[in-house]
Amino acid sequence: MVTMTSLALARSWRPKTFSQLVGQDHVVKALTHALDQGRLHHAWLFTGTRGVGKTTIARIMAKALNCTGSDGSGKMTSEPCGKCPACLEIDAGRFVDYIEMDAASNRGVDDIAALLEKAAYAPSNARYKVYMIDEVHMLTNHAFNAMLKTLEEPPEHVKFILATTDPQKIPVTILSRCLQFNLKQMPVPLIVEHLEKVLAAENVQYQANALRVLAKAAQGSMRDALSLTDQAIAYAAGIVSEEAVRGMLGTLDDAYLVRILDSLTAKDGAALLATANEMGERSMSFSLALADLSSLLQKIAAAQVVPESVLEDWPEAGDIRRLAQSLSREEVQLFYQISITSRPDLSLAPDEQTGFAMTLLRMLAFRPGSETVRAGGGTVPPPPSATPRPSAPAPATRPAPTASAAPLTPTVSAPAAPAAAMATAHAADRPDWHALMRQLPVRGLVQQLAFQTELQVWDDSPAGVRATIVTPMPQLASEASVGRLADALTAHFGKPVKVLVEKGEVEGKTVAKVDAQIHQEKRQNAEQMIAADPFIQQLEKEFGAKVVGGSVKAL
Template identity: 50%
Template sequence: MSYQVLARKWRPKSFGAGLVGQEHVVRALSHALASGRLHHAYLFTGTRGVGKTTLSRILAKALNCTGPDGQGGITSEPCGVCESCKAIDAGRFIDYVEMDAASNRGVDEMTTLLERAVYAPTAGRYKVYMIDEVHMLTNHAFNAMLKTLEEPPEHMKFILATTDPQKIPVTVLSRCLQFNLKQMPTGATAEHLARVLGDEGIEAEPHALSLIARAAHGSMRDALSLTDQAIAFCAGPITAAAVREMLGAVDTGHLVALLDALAARDAERLGRELEQMGARSIGFEAALSDLAALLHRIALAQSIPGSAHDDIADQQDVLRLAAAFAPDEVQLLYGIALKGLQELSWAPDPATGFSMTLLRMLAFVPVAAAAEPPSKPLLAPRPVSRLSVPVPAVVVAHPEPASQLPASPEPVVRATQPAPQRASASISDWPGLAGRLPLTGIAQQLALQSALIADDGESLALSVAARGLSSPVTVGKLEQALASSGYRRKVEVRLDEQASTEGAGAPVTAHQRMELERTVARQALESAVQNDPVVREIQDLFGASVISSSIRAPEAGTQG
């Protein structure tokens, strides 16, 4: 007897455990069959290999089953041994017709099929027409079947199946009972493969089955076909290493090593890992996809404690990497990985595309220790084009009373202020210090949007209004930046929803000071423009007025 592939040998024959992941459809059909509330047209939708044709055959058996004694009726549990059940399983039941709409898509084929529908069934209780990939029918073919689909003969049942329901006319959808078949969950697919291989007497490592299940992308047929391939490839017990080689999948250890190199900002180490992956002829598209999945697990571990598990990487690796990266950095790396996947087909070759994606990650991940302060003050002198309006480099006149301005014993100059050299020095101007700390991302926002509560030389108490700024990773980066600037402090962050509200005696944040400086500079610029002799002359000649919102300081380097 010739070998029968697993996808055909283990195709479910009834509404039982073999229909993995489709319990919602099985439940509805079973209740309808048991109660006798039968619709005349069913539409099964879903991606390839999720059981559309299988469900159609089981439904046809349920409608035509006569039981082991030949006296049975419509049932939700077809016996599988009567003549009707065996004939449908063998594909020779005359009253069950499967039509492929991809190759029989015209109005002539549909008309011929419908002409036969009026005749009573020959061997069964119902005639069942199953039209696969029904979305491939032409508009004329759809129009030809509408009347029969809405009011078929009593002995007639239609089952339509498609992978693209969006292409089916609404007039057809409204005449059908629609069931959307889900993609198989990875865990459920691996468990089913384990049962199949157990019955086949073939040993397999659980992780190998997980790799096959992920490679199947929700299709049980694809999973069973890959299992057939793995049996032939391994010629013995199915191992994770062999399946990984067969699929061209990357070992999780390589992905963890890449992220370790990124966390350490170690370009040489990253290059060595890329060379090793290239030497192993790894499938780089799958590697980039697995890297994105690993970053997803890391993000979950950062946001939801206890969510890390060994689906993609060892739990300890996920937790360690979750502590090594800030949440915003993980989101950045994930976005770069997805963008790299999109651009992989445009690259000279997959290895180059993968390498450039990792180098892009290295370039965009901030290096806190090496961050340099800006080379010039935020309020640098800027010439005004066409107008001889002087813009002061340092604003000395304030349009508001001095009592409303924050008192500061140090000048507000972020670019050139040298970092303190003594760890024991007291922090007297937290907004000024926060603005020049070597920080980026969320850690920088923590520094800029926090207000100083107390500083005793060993610990620093800050208040913030946003809860998301006070994660342990972010606070740790702030402590490192303070240490690099000469202030060794243990930082304590307290949540205060009123911290961002300015008022008399309220602590001032660096962000508030920067906003105040921008406001003062803006007012000075507007006053200078309004008082410019050229502008006044134009106003007198043409009766013009200055629109304040149109006043812009020119970019540095432009000629006036």
């Protein structure tokens, strides 16, 4: 019995000519012109992420350099015939003068020395001996140094093709000896178009939305897209449908994301938790869910600024336009920021579902509470219970001001006071103590005293001002410091100010406490930025590195 086997789509659909190559027109144009004009460099470097065509281009170049045509008398060409011995053997992987070397497993100086020693000999049965070194950034420094001279002035019959996914690790001495081409990531529409051609030729039925999901999951790699399509064909065992693809990948339907945003718009916490529970029952990836939610929010934000950015062929186009109207720009920006910064925190949660649910509740809790302008032009009033936050704490006890009390100078702003305090005091008579302490030209211990106090009583009369302040640190209230603080206040208001200091805990926040809180928030933001940094995440993943707690400082 003969067992029938078939090649993977990524192999059977590997381009054989430049005309079949997808998404790299800028590279194809440069190489075809060089081949047609006979102006060839001796070394090329192709950079780009996995699955974008680096090895494919190298093989096509090797065929173009050595093609002899179907009649055996052809010359170097940008359109290899695919029928001559050189083309057929290169496609089959057995052409003796085309050598592919994996630098990840042959990275030492001895490996490079052996390769360069063979380069001195003429090709066996070809115009050029072509060396293709894949993942060249994996070579050691000694190996790079060993190939410098040969790479700069190779024999006339030798061509070098280098490929890497990380050009930053290649020494500049190597880069300067090569023509460098950066291969682009494949955009989703281009991947979808190519997959449609492949599945049509393979006689496989599919849904267009299923191909979009596969293209997004490929993250710019055509090889990954074809491999995922292979998996989807086997998984679906019939029509490659969107439901089957999402089930295979563990991704969620956009309907879940729309439900989440609708629940946030309606401030329905129960609906948010119900959606998270339903996603958990279907074993969906919550990390991918946050990534997809970030992508949807980006489209909504773009629709609010540039409405024509929403394409009609998007299945979610109608929901994007509707949410762009129902959500304010501030809300969209806030939800986006929370979604991207919460992904690293999922690993710290008891489980991913708990972390995801807390992320949704955080979005609900931190929605802008002040009056905001909708995308459609309407306004949303603040909640009835919301009251303006006082810029300075109201006094615990304070005698009512006399009729002779004079208003303060215009340079001092009047704070808002709670309604209960307004019955016994006039907020306009009191200075903004926080702002005032920052304005005073005092330094050293006097500044420390000013920053550690809260205004208790401000009795203003034509004869002068009697100010009573409270501090939890009486050791700062020396006679000299209090006197210098009174002198600074006298100079500021242009009338005598007498300062009385009492020991006690402050009811509000001193300037020092406010500064400490701001510093703490900056440090936490800095820690979140470090945790979300892709380079730091790569270090943690590859080397097991850890960020020392408390070591991050905000600039």
